[in-house]
Each structure stands twice: as C-alpha cells, then as structure tokens.
Amino acid sequence: MRKLKITPILLAMSFAFGFGTEVSAQDFTGKQIIEKVYNRSVGEDQTSDLAMTLTNRNGDQRIRKIKQFTKDMGDVEKRIMFFLSPADVKNTSFMSWTYDSDKSDDQWIYLPALKKTKRISSDSKSDYFMGSDFTYDDLGDRKLEDDTHKLLREETIDGKECYVVESVSNDEDYMYSKTMVWVNKSNFIGVKKEFFDEDEDLLKILTIKEVKEISGIWVITNSEMKNVQKNHKTSITLKNVQINSGISASKFSERMMTRGL
Amino acid sequence: MKIKGLILLLLLAASQITIAQNADFSGFARSYTGVMYDTGDFSILQNTLNLDISKSGNKVAFKANPMLYSYNADSLDLRLRELYLDLYFKNFDLRIGQQQVIWGKADGVFITDVVSPLNLTEFLLPDFDEIRTGVLAAKFDYYIGNSTFEVIWLPKFTPTVMPAANSIWSFHRDFMAPPSFDWSKSAINPSLENSEVFVKYSALTSKIDFELMGGYTWDDNPTMHVDKQFDMSSGSPMLTGLNITPQHHRLYLGGGSFSTEIFGVVLRGEAAYYNGKHFQTQDPIAVDALIEKDYLHYLVGLDFSIKDVKFSTQFIQETILDYDEKMINDEIQNTMTFLARYDMFRETLHLDVFAYIGLSNEDALIRPKITYDFDDSFSILLGSNIFVGDEKGRFGQYKDNSMIYMKLKYNF
Known part of the structure; x- marks a missing residue:
C-alpha cells in the first residue's frame, strides 16, 4: 500500500493568508501586515470537503479527496481528516493536535489495511503532501517570529491594491531563501505568494482564486500552487464548508479515526 | 470445498443485498509472480481478488472482506479475512464476528499482537495486512476520554497456519530418528472452557501513546510431544523412532507497548511476558521431551528521517527465563529490522528496502523493492527476497528460496 505523507493542513488553508478587520489608511511595517494576516478569525470549528488536483507537465491529473474536521479547543487545535480517494488510501485517517505553545504537533495516522494507529513525526516540514506541490510547511501554521518581515512596496494586482511583503526565515536551514506575499489592503487576505529556493530562484507561485464569506468568516475556497521550475501544479478546492456547527470534542479521538466516516 | 462454495454463495447473496442498500465496494486485483534465483523455478504464481464490502451508519455498521487466491491457475483458496457487525453506543462499541485484531506498536514483529494468529504458508513474505488470519470474536470497547478499555472473547481457537510439509516454506527440523506425527490431539474443541480472553487498556495522549494488555490464551503454535521409541534387542537401548504428538497448551501472558516523539x-x-510456555529439551528424564519456562519477548524501535529518506529500525530480543542448558532453543535470540524508504516524482515512484537481520544466527532476509504508480489505481512492483546466512537460522534456512518477483495491482 502506498504510504501517505500527511500534514496538519487546511484549516481554510491558513498558510499566511487570512482575514483581518478593516483598517484605516496608515503606514504599516511588514511585520504588522503579516501579524494582521495571521491574527484572523477562523471560527470555533469547521467541516469541509477538500479536493486536491495534481496536474503534471503533460496535463495528466490525479485527484485526492478528503473530509476534514477542525476544532479550536483553547490552547490546542485538533484536526481529523478522512481520505476518501484514491482507492488505495480510502478510509485512511489522520489526526493532529497543534499547540499554541512551542510544543511540537502530535500526529497520528490510521492505516485501515494494517488496522493500526501510528504516531508519526511532526518533523517533516519540507515534505510534500500526498505528492502535491504543497509542503507541510506551506499548509501548516507559521509563527510570526519565525521570519523577518519587510514591506517592499505597494502594488495593484487584478485590480486589488496590495502590500508586497518579503519574509526571510530566521532559521538558516529553512527550505526557502525567502517568500513574497501580496496582501489585499482592504481586508488583509493574501492574493498571491512566491517561494524562492535556496539559490534564490523563483520556485513556486501560490495564487488565491476564490475567497468566500461563510458564517461571517472569510475562507479561501480555491487556490493553486504552481512549481515554475518543474512546470506542474496543484489546485485545492473546499466545498460544503460549515463553520461553528458544534463539532463534539470526542470527534478527535482514536475511536473516530478507526471507525471512519 | 463445499463449505467454501457455501461461503461464496452467501457472499454473493450478501453482495446483492448490499448493492441494493448502497454499500461501499472497494478492494484490489493483483497478479504476483516470483522466480527463484537458483533454479529459475516459479516460487509463486498467484492471482488475488480482495473485496471489501462495508456499510456504515451512526449506530450500526458491517464489513465483509473475502479474499480469493488463485495459485498456479489450478487451485483456489477463499479466505474470509473479516465478516463482522459493529454496534455503536454512546460510550462503547461492540464488534461481533470474524475479525482481525491488531495490537502493539511493533512493525513486522508480533509481540503483544497475538489475538489474530499468523498465516505462515508463505513465511513472512505476504504484506503484513494479509499475514494475519481473522478470528471469530466478540470485541467490547469502552471509551473514557482519549483512553480505551477493550475486552475480546474468542469462543473458538484458531492456530497459526503452517506451511505444508512439501512447501518450500516448511520449517527446517532435525530429528534424531525417523519421526511419525499424530495430529489427533492438535485440535481444540470450541467450548466455554476452551475459549480465549484478552484485555487491553490503551491511551493516546499528548506526551505518549501506550497499551497495557493481558491474555488467557492458547499457544498458537503446537508443542511437539515426543515419545522416543527404542530397540532393546541388542542389550543397550537404540533410538529407532519418534512418535510426535502436536498439542496446543494454555498460556497466560501480559505486556504492553508505547510510542512517543522526541526531537522529531x-x-x-513493546514487551510481552509469557507464563508457562513449553519448549523442547534433550533432558532424558523430561516427560515428552518438554520443559515449561517463562519467556520474555521485547522490542525497542526508532522512526526518523534524514533529508527526504524515511528510516525505521527495531531491536528485538527473545529470552527464555530460568534457562536450562539441555533446552534445544537458544536462551537468547536477538534480531533487528531495518527499513528505508524514498519517494520520487511526486510520490509515484517508491524505493524501499526492509530487512530482518538475525543477530544470533548471523542470517538475514533482505527485501528491496521499487513501486511505480501508473495512476491512482494501477501500480507495478518489482522486488526481491534475499535470504542469506547460517542455514540453521530463522532466515538462512530459506537460502535456496531467494527470489525476484513482480506484482501488478489494480485498486478499485
């Protein structure tokens, strides 16, 4: 059976994009802009159907479908995902607990053929998720202090006035030499992000294609990551998004991982 | 064969019912061909259909998992891995029927994982999800927060499935005299008295996952009771034959397992303590050439990554306590396992090597393989099973069975 690489992902695709309150026109530093992006409201819990489409350079496509549940439980955010397709990963489930503190995430995977719940290491940020163009790090939560942020300029993109902020990791071993994000000035939601490799060459471009307001929360429902060096891409769409539906805390347990949907 | 036919009919009938009720169907079809290095003979020609039929609701669910194996195009083997009903309640679940139960944290090693016995007709070569047999059982799980208390009752004992005597995977045995086997006492009649019970307490926590278990069971492997036949005609006794009566014996065992993450x-x-396990001895005064000893089986393992390569390694020790020098088994047996895995081309090409390394006998089973996913359904696997080392070792005994093999698999 193919082994899954799993990541704590996709709470409305929280990677460096989000929603902040309306702000008056004023000068912000790069750090303040990113802080507003990170400090957005995502609701108490969320349910969604996720489809990930991997397209190679020949245009051939592979599709992965996932049902996911997340819940903010104060100092820990719990997440459980059930893999629906392709066939060889069907009924596989993944659970992660992400802490507000510096503690590493706890992650488990349930493999239905082996009937076993295994603890897996969270130390795999540069791995790609299910063969896609998104790494664990691209999809996970990143802390404000992990990078040094610098406002480069203001620019209009697709008719939206944006701040352009460069972020350089404080960790020399980080997989990207830098990232650049275009942040919509009107609502502090990311519009585009570029990732540069260790040689400072452009590696990937993330484009946000659709943002919807659901139950008062802005949710990115369609995005695309393109690897410009290898000419392949991955799109992620969210459907049937429910916010604050009152998911029980018992949903995030080994019992549910093994039972499935 | 009649029973298998009946099962097949029942499954077909069930499938009609489940189709009508929109049950989920999934599974795979697989072609598996192996050739031995030494002789060029086919070590295996196998086609498999695995059908997984399930239907889940909020309060009840069922699953049927028949597997049909065709060998050499002229023999069929239908194995019912699972056929059970789940009942869900607020704080507990009940599973009744044929089921596989997997315990412990070890990979490829069976220490506390003793509820479902093994099918060793192809040694340890089948995928680990296929090597265990289903058992008829009632399983009760009670949930308290992130911990679970589990009780399993097995009304009918199921032994390890051994390879046939003429199989290339039959175990190597040296006998001092010609043996004759009497299997009449090897069966355990299903009864309340002969049933097996296992209990487990397990928890997933932010710091550590652990399991504590105990069992009142039968030894899945039969004990060989040996009656030595002597010829006294020459004045001094001369060993002329062995009457061997395989029998299963009761065992008590307790153990546990854990896993935790430290700096990535x-x-x-994992460890298990067996009370009163039977071993063979050369002590002339031992009844049936047997001796009863306690036995400890444990493992420590690490999973880690270096760059993009995943590694896993385990050290396993089996120790016979209060050892008697006349025993045939070694007092201590050490084994290691090693796994390395690398995925390429957006996880369509997978390179793996897994090895059992017998430290005590200096033998090994090395299993390199390469898998390519043509698409999300179809994959091809090329691999090799290489047995090396001392021919008296667990792995070295199959030195002549080293093989190259190919698997074509279609998932649906």
Whole structure:
C-alpha cells in the first residue's frame, strides 16, 4: 500500500493568508501586515470537503479527496481528516493536535489495511503532501517570529491594491531563501505568494482564486500552487464548508479515526 | 470445498443485498509472480481478488472482506479475512464476528499482537495486512476520554497456519530418528472452557501513546510431544523412532507497548511476558521431551528521517527465563529490522528496502523493492527476497528460496 505523507493542513488553508478587520489608511511595517494576516478569525470549528488536483507537465491529473474536521479547543487545535480517494488510501485517517505553545504537533495516522494507529513525526516540514506541490510547511501554521518581515512596496494586482511583503526565515536551514506575499489592503487576505529556493530562484507561485464569506468568516475556497521550475501544479478546492456547527470534542479521538466516516 | 462454495454463495447473496442498500465496494486485483534465483523455478504464481464490502451508519455498521487466491491457475483458496457487525453506543462499541485484531506498536514483529494468529504458508513474505488470519470474536470497547478499555472473547481457537510439509516454506527440523506425527490431539474443541480472553487498556495522549494488555490464551503454535521409541534387542537401548504428538497448551501472558516523539524521532517499545510456555529439551528424564519456562519477548524501535529518506529500525530480543542448558532453543535470540524508504516524482515512484537481520544466527532476509504508480489505481512492483546466512537460522534456512518477483495491482 502506498504510504501517505500527511500534514496538519487546511484549516481554510491558513498558510499566511487570512482575514483581518478593516483598517484605516496608515503606514504599516511588514511585520504588522503579516501579524494582521495571521491574527484572523477562523471560527470555533469547521467541516469541509477538500479536493486536491495534481496536474503534471503533460496535463495528466490525479485527484485526492478528503473530509476534514477542525476544532479550536483553547490552547490546542485538533484536526481529523478522512481520505476518501484514491482507492488505495480510502478510509485512511489522520489526526493532529497543534499547540499554541512551542510544543511540537502530535500526529497520528490510521492505516485501515494494517488496522493500526501510528504516531508519526511532526518533523517533516519540507515534505510534500500526498505528492502535491504543497509542503507541510506551506499548509501548516507559521509563527510570526519565525521570519523577518519587510514591506517592499505597494502594488495593484487584478485590480486589488496590495502590500508586497518579503519574509526571510530566521532559521538558516529553512527550505526557502525567502517568500513574497501580496496582501489585499482592504481586508488583509493574501492574493498571491512566491517561494524562492535556496539559490534564490523563483520556485513556486501560490495564487488565491476564490475567497468566500461563510458564517461571517472569510475562507479561501480555491487556490493553486504552481512549481515554475518543474512546470506542474496543484489546485485545492473546499466545498460544503460549515463553520461553528458544534463539532463534539470526542470527534478527535482514536475511536473516530478507526471507525471512519 | 463445499463449505467454501457455501461461503461464496452467501457472499454473493450478501453482495446483492448490499448493492441494493448502497454499500461501499472497494478492494484490489493483483497478479504476483516470483522466480527463484537458483533454479529459475516459479516460487509463486498467484492471482488475488480482495473485496471489501462495508456499510456504515451512526449506530450500526458491517464489513465483509473475502479474499480469493488463485495459485498456479489450478487451485483456489477463499479466505474470509473479516465478516463482522459493529454496534455503536454512546460510550462503547461492540464488534461481533470474524475479525482481525491488531495490537502493539511493533512493525513486522508480533509481540503483544497475538489475538489474530499468523498465516505462515508463505513465511513472512505476504504484506503484513494479509499475514494475519481473522478470528471469530466478540470485541467490547469502552471509551473514557482519549483512553480505551477493550475486552475480546474468542469462543473458538484458531492456530497459526503452517506451511505444508512439501512447501518450500516448511520449517527446517532435525530429528534424531525417523519421526511419525499424530495430529489427533492438535485440535481444540470450541467450548466455554476452551475459549480465549484478552484485555487491553490503551491511551493516546499528548506526551505518549501506550497499551497495557493481558491474555488467557492458547499457544498458537503446537508443542511437539515426543515419545522416543527404542530397540532393546541388542542389550543397550537404540533410538529407532519418534512418535510426535502436536498439542496446543494454555498460556497466560501480559505486556504492553508505547510510542512517543522526541526531537522529531518516534521512539517505540513493546514487551510481552509469557507464563508457562513449553519448549523442547534433550533432558532424558523430561516427560515428552518438554520443559515449561517463562519467556520474555521485547522490542525497542526508532522512526526518523534524514533529508527526504524515511528510516525505521527495531531491536528485538527473545529470552527464555530460568534457562536450562539441555533446552534445544537458544536462551537468547536477538534480531533487528531495518527499513528505508524514498519517494520520487511526486510520490509515484517508491524505493524501499526492509530487512530482518538475525543477530544470533548471523542470517538475514533482505527485501528491496521499487513501486511505480501508473495512476491512482494501477501500480507495478518489482522486488526481491534475499535470504542469506547460517542455514540453521530463522532466515538462512530459506537460502535456496531467494527470489525476484513482480506484482501488478489494480485498486478499485
């Protein structure tokens, strides 16, 4: 059976994009802009159907479908995902607990053929998720202090006035030499992000294609990551998004991982 | 064969019912061909259909998992891995029927994982999800927060499935005289008295996952009761034959396992203590050439990554306590396992090597393989099973069975 690489992902695709309150026109530093992006409201819990489409350079496509549940439980955010397709990963489930503190995430995977719940290491940020163009790090939560942020300029993109902020990791071993994000000035939601490799060459471009307001929360429902060096891409769409539906805390347990949907 | 036909009919009938009720169907079809290095003979020609039929609701669910194996195009083997009903309640679940139960944190090693016995007709070569047999059982799980208390009752004992005597995977045995086997006492009649019970307490926590278990069971492997036949005609006794009566014996065992993450490395451990296990001895005054000893089986393992390569390694020790020098088994047996895995081309090409390394006998089973996913359904696997080392070792005894093999698999 193919082994899954799993990541704590996709709470409305929280990677460096989000929603902040309306702000008056004023000068912000790069750090303040990113802080507003990170400090957005995502609701108490969320349910969604996720489809990930991997397209190679020949245009051939592979599709992965996932049902996911997340819940903010104060100092820990719990997440459980059930893999629906392709066939060889069907009924596989993944659970992660992400802490507000510096503690590493706890992650488990349930493999239905082996009937076993295994603890897996969270130390795999540069791995790609299910063969896609998104790494664990691209999809996970990143802390404000992990990078040094610098406002480069203001620019209009697709008719939206944006701040352009460069972020350089404080960790020399980080997989990207830098990232650049275009942040919509009107609502502090990311519009585009570029990732540069260790040689400072452009590696990937993330484009946000659709943002919807659901139950008062802005949710990115369609995005695309393109690897410009290898000419392949991955799109992620969210459907049937429910916010604050009152998911029980018992949903995030080994019992549910093994039972499935 | 009649029973298998009946099962097949029942499954077909069930499938009609489940189709009508929109049950989920999934599974795979697989072609598996192996050729031995030494002789060029086919070590295996196998086609498999695995059908997984399930239907889940909020309060009840069922699953049927028949597997049909065709060998050499002229023999069929239908195995019913699972056929059970789940009942869900607020704080507990009940599963009744044929089921596989997997315990412990070890990979490829069976220490506390003793509820479902093994099918060793192809040694340890089948995928680990196929090597266990289903058992008829009632399983009760009671949930308290993130911990679970589990009780399993097995009304009918199921032994390890051994390879046939003429199989290339039959176990190597040296006998001092010609043996004759009497299997009449090897069966355990299903009864309340002969049933097996297992209990387990397990928890997933932010710091550590652990399991504590105990069992009142039968030894899955039969004990060989040996009656030595002597010829006294020459004045001094001369061993002329062995009457061997395989019998299963009761066992008590307790143990546990854990896994935790330390600086990005997953540390795992597992141990089981067996009380009153029977071993063979050369002590002339021992009844049936047997001796009863306690036995400890444990493991420590690490899972980690270096760059993009995943590694996993385990050290396993089996120890006979209060050892008697006349025993045939070694007092201590040490084994290691090693796994390395690398995925390429957006996880369509997978390179793996897994090895059992017998430290005590200096033998090994090395299993390199390469898998390519043509698409999300179809994959091809090329691999090799290489047995090396001392021919008296667990792995070295199959030195002549080293093979190259190919698997074509279609998932649906």
